[in-house]
Amino acid sequence: MFRAYDKEGDISYALGAFPTVELIKKRPEDIVAIALHSKFRMTDETASILDGIKDKVITSDRDVERVARKGNTFMVGAFRKRFRAFGRETHVALVRPSDAGNLGTIMRTMLGFGIRNLAVIGEAADVYDPRTVRASMGAIFSLNIALFGDWNEYAAAHTENKLLFMLDARSRSLSPEIRQASPFAAVFGNEGAGLPPELAECGTPVIIRHSKDIDSLNLPQAVAIGLYELTKPSFANG
Amino acid sequence: MFRAYDKEGDISYALGAFPTVELIKKRPEDIVAIALHSKFRMTDETASILDGIKDKVITSDRDVERVARKGNTFMVGAFRKRFRAFGRETHVALVRPSDAGNLGTIMRTMLGFGIRNLAVIGEAADVYDPRTVRASMGAIFSLNIALFGDWNEYAAAHTENKLLFMLDARSRSLSPEIRQASPFAAVFGNEGAGLPPELAECGTPVIIRHSKDIDSLNLPQAVAIGLYELTKPSFANG
Incomplete structure (x- = not known):
């Protein structure tokens, strides 16, 4: 075997x-x-x-x-390998993530901030690639992972309030004020392309403000910053 | 050549x-x-x-x-290769970072949050390893990088207020309240070992609160979260 x-x-x-x-x-x-x-x-x-x-x-x-x-x-x-649909729960959704190592790193960060449900949407890196498992440092075994063929399939199954992390400057700045009551979804796009602009209508577009010296933050860093800010009240007192 | x-x-x-x-x-x-x-x-x-x-x-x-x-x-x-000492300026200090890829990722995040000075302390991965240069996506060419043989050498040269990212539960939680006036130093330890506890006296120990399901956040994720929170007022309005 x-x-x-x-x-x-x-x-x-x-x-x-x-x-x-x-x-x-x-x-x-x-x-x-x-x-x-x-x-x-x-x-x-x-x-x-x-x-x-x-x-x-x-x-x-x-x-x-x-x-x-x-x-x-x-x-x-x-x-x-196990995939498991989850109900109306706080989760991270990744649209077309392309890097197995990034997927694993993101899983570990999710566990660190208490989010145990992951939706992976569209053509994507293999969530059970051994490189993903390794990069997750085993966090993958504590998560429910559900795959969706495309955005519509995902959106039909999940109607939680969506925070859509985008580069569109008209988005709201990530800050304590944009936190949502649970359950919510934090949605991130592909490493290279980000989220398609037309998804902005499907929830609240959010931007992590940074300098103009880089085009965008790396995906695992953006997820880490987003989850830190969104879950902070749960961990404020250790 | x-x-x-x-x-x-x-x-x-x-x-x-x-x-x-x-x-x-x-x-x-x-x-x-x-x-x-x-x-x-x-x-x-x-x-x-x-x-x-x-x-x-x-x-x-x-x-x-x-x-x-x-x-x-x-x-x-x-x-x-170029190394360049910097004066009393806001910077990131990394103590014994061991992974070339992580170093590059951190450089890119620093540039994203407008911090252009990097101190690397003690035995460390090679900051000019081509893997570092590649992972930085060229951000390395926008930074001043200074190497220090050990903590004492660094501390003698840099007396900026230091925020020491540690796992010690008695540390202050990362939050808007712990922001320092510029110039300040954000100090992070090695991927495996973190910062030695005895450094806690050299500044303000800070902890990024997270769940008990992981031992610690990955270093590049911790740096990203730390810099996001510490520099937020500079980028709040895009």
């Missing part, structure tokens, strides 16, 4: 101890197998975590190497 | 048209040469930009390929 990752398949991989431990803790029901390399250094903590799923653990250098490719990965978790 | 990048050398490279054009616009005095691949697609705009430095432009597939390695880079700029 450990073979080169196939985007079309049902199985993906957590590469390395950190994301694999998150997989075991958060999504044990989706584990297919855990492969350990003979160079894996077992700690008491890892041993006790693995003890609960003993019959799924194998030691096989070849299986680890076939999936991980990089020389310093000694633990790999194979798991079933 | 186009050869595999050497960290110890005086020359680095801008890989690709976007960062190379920034090099030409912002640091023409530091250009050693610009190499074009025969597959480079010249636009009128690029032609006019290159016209000003004609005698430094060569067409050489081999030179481009020797430096760029990736197949889709058709323009490379070789430039002299």
Whole structure:
């Protein structure tokens, strides 16, 4: 079952101890197998975590190497991909995100700000690419992820108040005043193209003001800033 | 002059048209040469930009390929690395940053929020690694970068009010209230270790509050959030 990752398949991989431990803790029901390399250094903590799923653990250098490719990965978790529709809940929506690493980074930031629902809309990077799983540092196992073919399909399913992060200067500035009551959706466009201007009518267009010396903030930075501002009241007292 | 990048050398490279054009616009005095691949697609705009430095432009597939390695880079700029001490000015200080890509992303975010001075302290990733230059999307050519061997050397040179981004829960929460009058320094620690707790006495310890589901925000995300909040009054009206 450990073979080169196939985007079309049902199985993906957590590469390395950190994301694999998150997989075991958060999504044990989706584990297919855990492969350990003979160079894996077992700690008491890892041993006790693995003890609960003993019959799924194998030691096989070849299986680890076939999936991980990089020389310093000694633990790999194979798991079933899971998509899960969510109801009327606060979420992040990404329109045509194109970079697997960015997707993972964004998932981790979402978890950091307590948002556990992610909608991915249109042609997009593979949310279960092992690079995404790795970049998320396991956060992916704490999220509900739903895919939508296009904006209309998404908008039909989700009528939450939408904050549309756009570069249009007529947008409202990101600030405490634009916070919405839950549930709301924070919507971000593609790395290169941003959100199409015509979406401005579908909610409240918001802009993160910055200097004219750059065209736009990088997507993961824009998401981080947006979620920080929008969720601040939830975390103000630690 | 186009050869595999050497960290110890005086020359680095801008890989690709976007960062190379920034090099030409912002640091023409530091250009050693610009190499074009025969597959480079010249636009009128690029032609006019290159016209000003004609005698430094060569067409050489081999030179481009020797430096760029990736197949889709058709323009490379070789430039002299430049470090430049700055005076009592608002800046970002990074203590032992370890990832070249993160450094570049942070440089771009700094430029986005109008902070053009960067102090890099202690053993750190190479600020002029071509991966840093690329990740900065050329923002590196708009910054003053100063290196310091350790914290004491930095602190002796820079007495600006310091906001120390730490994970210590006793820190003050990032919020509009902790903004400092210019000039100030926003100080961030290493990706893995954060800032050493004993630095808390050297300024105002600040924490970006987030959920307990992650250990910490990624460094480039933390910097983006910090700079957004600290510089907001400068950009509030676009």
